[in-house]
Amino acid sequence: MIKQILLILLGLFFLLNGVNHFYNTHILKEYADNRSLIAPKLMVILSGFLLIAGGATLITGYFIFEGIIALCVFLAVASFMLHKFWTVKERETIMLEAMHFVKNWAILFELVYIATTLE
Numbered sequence: 452m453i454k455q456i457l458l459i460l461l462g463l464f465f466l467l468n469g470v471n472h473f474y475n476t477h478i479l480k481e482y483a484d485n486r487s488l489i490a491p492k493l494m495v496i497l498s499g500f501l502l503i504a505g506g507a508t509l510i511t512g513y514f515i516f517e518g519i520i521a522l523c524v525f526l527a528v529a530s531f532m533l534h535k536f537w538t539v540k541e542r543e544t545i546m547l548e549a550m551h552f553v554k555n556w557a558i559l560f561e562l563v564y565i566a567t568t569l570e
Contacts, residue, residue, distance in 0.1 A: 455512075458509045458510075458512075458515075458565070459509065459510050461506075461509055461565075462505075462506040462507065462508070462509030462510035462511075463506065463510065464506070465502045465503075465505050465506030465509065465522060466502070466503055466506030466507060466510065467506075468502050468506075469498075469499045469500070469501070469502030469503035469504075469505075469506060470499070470503065471499075472495050472496070472498055472499030472502060473496070473499050476492065476495050476496065476499075479495045480492045480495050482533070483495055483533065486532065486533050486535070488532055488533065498525055498528075498529065501521045501522065501524065501525040502522070502525060504518060504521055505518040505519065505521040505522035505525070506518075506522075508521075515565075515566075515569060516566055516569060519562045519563075519565060519566045522559075522562055523559050523562055523563065526555045526556070526558055526559040526562075527555075527559060529555055530551075530552050530555040530556060530559075533551075534548045534549075534551040534552040534555065535548065536548035536549040536552055
């Protein structure tokens with residue numbers, strides 16, 4: 452029972468972040484553009500779909516493994532394409548980007564663990 456509640460809450464986290472990609476597309480597009488991401492608006496929209504689909508699978512319990520794969524792809528790509536702390540010069544920005552990089556990998560590892568415990 453507790454595992455189901457936690458999966459639903461985790462799914463809501465991703466679902467809401469995906470909705471945010473559509474609600475604040477212009478802001479996230481500018482952020483992605485500043486990181487030299489190819490086709491930033493398209494990437495923001497695609498990542499929003501990945502987040503919503505992955506979150507929905509965790510909430511509903513259907514196709515969880517596939518949803519976890521989608522979320523892991525998003526997190527890995529976002530880590531290396533957007534949070535390149537090793538290329539930044541300003542100390543505060545380095546710390547912020549490094550924090551996001553590590554956070555993404557922590558969530559990715561959590562998702563892998565969840566995938567290995569599915570029934």
